[in-house]
Amino acid sequence: TKEVISVNAANYTAWHYLRRCIKDTGVDVRQELQYVEKLALKNPKNYQVWFHRRRLVELLGDATQEKEFTAACIEADSKNYHAWSHRQWAVRTFGLWDGELAYTQDLLRQDPRNNSAWNHRFFVLTASEGKLSESDIESEVEFAFSHIRRAPNNESPWNYVQGVALRGERGLETLRSAVEALAEKFPACRFAQALLGEILSKEDSDESMARAQELFLNLATKTDTIREKYWRFCAHKLGERGKE
Amino acid sequence: LRCLTAERCGCRLYADGTMDGAPFVREKHREFILKQDAEKGTFEYEMSEFLRISGMYWGISALEIMQNRDNDRDKELIDFVLSCQHEDGSFGGSVDHDGHLLYTLSAVQVLAILDALDRIDADRVAHYVASLQQPDGSFAGDKWGEIDTRFSYCALLCLTILDRKNFIDVPACVEFVIKCHNFDGGFGCVPGAESHGGQIFCCVGALALTSQLSRIDPDRLGWWLAERQTSGGGLNGRPEKLPDVCYSWWVLSSLAMIGRVHWIDRDALVRYILACQDQDDGGIADRPGDMADIFHTFFGCAGLSLLGYEGMARIDPVLALPVEVVQRLGIPRMYPEI
Numbered sequence: 001t002k003e004v005i006s007v008n009a010a011n012y013t014a015w016h017y018l019r020r021c022i023k024d025t026g027v028d029v030r031q032e033l034q035y036v037e038k039l040a041l042k043n044p045k046n047y048q049v050w051f052h053r054r055r056l057v058e059l060l061g062d063a064t065q066e067k068e069f070t071a072a073c074i075e076a077d078s079k080n081y082h083a084w085s086h087r088q089w090a091v092r093t094f095g096l097w098d099g100e101l102a103y104t105q106d107l108l109r110q111d112p113r114n115n116s117a118w119n120h121r122f123f124v125l126t127a128s129e130g131k132l133s134e135s136d137i138e139s140e141v142e143f144a145f146s147h148i149r150r151a152p153n154n155e156s157p158w159n160y161v162q163g164v165a166l167r168g169e170r171g172l173e174t175l176r177s178a179v180e181a182l183a184e185k186f187p188a189c190r191f192a193q194a195l196l197g198e199i200l201s202k203e204d205s206d207e208s209m210a211r212a213q214e215l216f217l218n219l220a221t222k223t224d225t226i227r228e229k230y231w232r233f234c235a236h237k238l239g240e241r242g243k244e
Numbered sequence: 245l246r247c248l249t250a251e252r253c254g255c256r257l258y259a260d261g262t263m264d265g266a267p268f269v270r271e272k273h274r275e276f277i278l279k280q281d282a283e284k285g286t287f288e289y290e291m292s293e294f295l296r297i298s299g300m301y302w303g304i305s306a307l308e309i310m311q312n313r314d315n316d317r318d319k320e321l322i323d324f325v326l327s328c329q330h331e332d333g334s335f336g337g338s339v340d341h342d343g344h345l346l347y348t349l350s351a352v353q354v355l356a357i358l359d360a361l362d363r364i365d366a367d368r369v370a371h372y373v374a375s376l377q378q379p380d381g382s383f384a385g386d387k388w389g390e391i392d393t394r395f396s397y398c399a400l401l402c403l404t405i406l407d408r409k410n411f412i413d414v415p416a417c418v419e420f421v422i423k424c425h426n427f428d429g430g431f432g433c434v435p436g437a438e439s440h441g442g443q444i445f446c447c448v449g450a451l452a453l454t455s456q457l458s459r460i461d462p463d464r465l466g467w468w469l470a471e472r473q474t475s476g477g478g479l480n481g482r483p484e485k486l487p488d489v490c491y492s493w494w495v496l497s498s499l500a501m502i503g504r505v506h507w508i509d510r511d512a513l514v515r516y517i518l519a520c521q522d523q524d525d526g527g528i529a530d531r532p533g534d535m536a537d538i539f540h541t542f543f544g545c546a547g548l549s550l551l552g553y554e555g556m557a558r559i560d561p562v563l564a565l566p567v568e569v570v571q572r573l574g575i576p577r578m579y580p581e582i
Contacts, residue, residue, distance in 0.1 A: 011294045013341045016388065051390045079485065085437050092436070113484040119438035122427055127436060155471065155483040163427030226477075230470050230507040237463075 002035070009043040015052055022056075028058050037069055043074055050082045066090035071103070074116075078107065081223055084116045088123055100124040105143075112147040118156040122163055137168040147222065148191075152182065158191040172199050183215075190224040201238050213238050265518035270555070272526030274312045277303045279526075280538055296338040297328055298350040302542035304357055307567045309545045311557050315358075322360045323352050329364070329489060333372035334386075340574045344386045345376055349398040352405050357569050359411050361406070361483070370408035373399050381416030382434075393424050397446035400453040401563060404575065414454055414567045421450045422459055429464040441472060441481035445494040452562045452578045466504035469495050477512030478531075480521075488530045489540045491522045492547025497561035500550055503580035517544045550582065 005016040022032060030176055036053045043049055057063050066087065073083035091100060099174050104121040125132065125140065132140075144161035147154070176199050183192040197215035200208040213235050220231035280303060300321065307313035328335045328351060334343025335351035348369065355361050358442045361400060376384045376399065383395035390396040396417055403409045423435040424447060430439020431447035448465070451457045472479040472495045478487025492513060499505045519532040520540070527536025528544035546564070549556040558567040562578045570577075 008294075009290050010291075012386075013294060013336070016342050017386065047521070051388070055388075079482070081433075081438065081440060085433060088436055089434075115483040116438050116483070119426075119432075123436040126427075158447065159428040159468075159483065166427070226473055226475070226509045226512060227470050227507065228509070230467060230504075233507070 005039070009039060009046045009049055012048050016049045019052065019055065022059075029056055033060070033065065037072075039068075040073060041076065044077055044080050045082065047082065050086055054086065057090070063090045063094040063096065066094075067096065067099075067103075074107070078111060078114050079116045081116070084120055088120065091124070092127065097124060097127075108147060112151055113154050113156060115156045118160045120222050122160060126167070132164070132167045134168060137164055137174070140164045141174065141178075145182075148182065150206075152186040152189040152192065155191065158195060162195065171203065175199065188223060190219060193219050193223055197234065199232075201241075206242075209238055209242055265515040266521060266523065267382045268342070268518060268555070269521060269523055269526060270310050270312060272488075272523070273310060273521075273528070273545070274307060274526070276522070276526030277307055277538060277541065279519050294337040294341055295347070297325060297335060297347045297354065298337065299324070299538055301350040301353050301357075302538045304354060305559075305564075305566070306538070306542040306545045308357060308569075309542075309549050309557050309559055310553065318358050318360075322355065322358055322363060325360075332375075333365070333368035333370070335548050339372070342386065343372065345373065345383065345395050345398045346385060347377050348372065349402045353565060356405050356565060356573060359572070361573075366406040366408060370403055370406055370411040373402050374411040376425050377412050377417065379419035381413065381418070383417070388527070392419060393431060393443055393450070394433065396421055397449045397453075400450050404453050404563070405565075405573065409453075418454050418456050418459070419450065421447045425460065429468045438482065439468065441469075441479070441491045441494040441498070443497050448498045448501050449562055455578070457502060462502040462504065463566065463570070464468065466499060466502055466507055469504070470507040473508055473513065477509065477514075477515060478516035479508075479513065487516065489517055489528055489547065490530065490543040492517055493543040493550075493564075496550045497564070500561035500582055501574060502581045505550060505582055514548065514551055514553060517547050520544060552582075 001014050001018045004011060005018065022029070033056050035052070036049060036056060040049045040053065057066060060140045067090070070083045070087040073080055091097060101121065101124055104117045104124070107117040125136070141161055141164055144157040144164065147157045161175060162172060165172050168174060175195065179192055179196045179199060182189065183196045186192055193215045197212045197219070200212035200215070216235035217236070220228045220235065224231060280299065289391065304313065323512065327339050328341070328540040330336065330343045332343060335348045336342050338342065357363065376386070376395065378384060378391065382391045383399045384391055385395045388567045399412065400417065403411060406416045421431070424437070424531050426432060426439045428439050431444045432438050432440060433443050443520065451459060471483070472481065472491060474480055476487060478489070479491035480487045481491050481494065496505060496508065499507060517528070520529050522529065522536040525536070527538070528541040529536045530540050545556065549559045550561060559565070560567050560570045561576065563570055
């Protein structure tokens with residue numbers, strides 16, 4: 001069965017057969033783990049390999065190697081969906097939260113455009129800590145902005161900072177002054193304008209709404225023309241609200 | 245105006261600055277698809293045996309969308325599909341391959357298109373699908389237990405075609421999907437997993453099939469989806485990743501389901517898909533210049549169909565079947581008029 005798998009790791013029937021063999025013949029599961037590790041590095045986008053690994057870890061009841069294993073896969077392909085999904089599973093199932101924030105911090109320092117790492121950070125923050133404290137929110141927002149300042153046209157930290165802020169009492173309003181400053185410093189940055197527009201559109205004053213409209217129209221006609229229809233929709237929606 | 249795709253993409257740039265996409269080589273695509281079957285015995289053919297039945301769905305659907313399919317081999321195709329079925333109602337990816345939800349869905353889709361659903365015992369298939377539902381509402385792909393929102397969609401779609409959604413706990417299925425709703429408005433494969441275009445298609449599809457789209461904010465999701473369009477016109481599946489033709493389906497159909505297809509720059513995406521064609525040997529690739537395959541050929545055609553490209557039959561974004569087939573089956577439209 002392993003010969004079949006080595007030639008064609010996506011043949012899911014072969015994997016079924018292998019699992020039955022393991023189950024029925026009492027094989028050394030730790031050796032099997034090593035076997036899967038080699039195969040995963042050769043076929044990192046294959047669903048069956050990852051699922052098999054998970055079953056073996058469950059059989060063993062021991063996930064101590066999983067961080068190192070997923071880290072190796074992530075080093076080869078930093079956005080591998082399966083590797084990140086597996087890491088999340090291991091962390092959540094075996095309570096391996098320690099060191100995860102530091103891990104994402106490291107990866108983001110190397111590549112701030114790694115959306116998977118940003119997602120994992122959010123996952124760790126919100127799953128292990130339950131409700132986020134105001135100071136947690138403050139430090140995470142600053143963490144995101146520090147990356148934004150270095151590379152403002154990177155979508156991921158912009159999504160992240162909003163997700164974090166929305167967990168706090170004051171919502172997106174906490175970000176207002178920082179985003180104003182970024183929009184001014186980076187006039188071609190569509191994310192800054194978009195977020196500022198959204199924040200302003202939620203304020204009650206006529207002046208804020210007018211500025212938001214202006215931002216949306218600027219996005220439609222200058223900074224983000226490929227999404228012109230979306231920005232005109234935002235401007236229109238605001239206009240309708242203004243009439244009410 | 246500059247074509248940001250690739251050098252030999254086939255785009256024609258005119259003196260006045262306007263640009264035409266490459267010609268759509270319909271006949272070459274037909275030959276490419278029909279040729280797949282003649283490749284029996286080649287390495288690639290044998291390697292992909294485990295998903296043969298899905299390959300059939302992609303090929304048949306692409307030909308239907310291009311309005312370029314002959315039905316002279318239908319009996320042979322139907323017989324093959326039926327030969328993949330097991331006692332428990334499931335279908336494997338090919339003959340003697342174990343049953344799996346993915347291939348059960350492909351089988352049902354193929355039989356629907358070929359108007360041969362009466363050849364199977366719908367109750368038996370539905371029982372198999374229902375047996376895969378977990379206590380938390382999620383679905384496993386097969387008896388081995390891999391959980392993924394892809395399977396929630398597959399289960400619902402299969403049962404919708406067979407008109408047997410009542411075999412499963414629909415509210416529980418929906419609640420699991422909702423648990424996968426992320427902070428950025430997208431959906432992942434399980435709760436907490438990264439938002440991904442393919443997973444979003446499955447989750448939004450699941451919500452559409454159960455009339456639960458009101459559970460999400462369409463503007464927020466629509467924006468995330470519109471953000472997938474890169475400067476070259478193509479769509480990616482996650483932030484900061486490369487575009488891929490298959491997202492012309494996963495992302496576009498999601499937008500169609502929430503009534504926001506127009507948030508994408510249509511012309512730019514059409515040019516991208518056309519640039520991904522192999523003008524010489526037919527077929528469509530993930531990216532301009534790469535090798536074509538049947539998977540991307542189908543998704544490229546499906547994307548063009550959703551964009552209203554000339555000569556393409558309409559495809560239902562929720563059911564991923566030609567609209568003509570959906571109407572024949574009597575399934576109501578579950579998305580806003582495109």
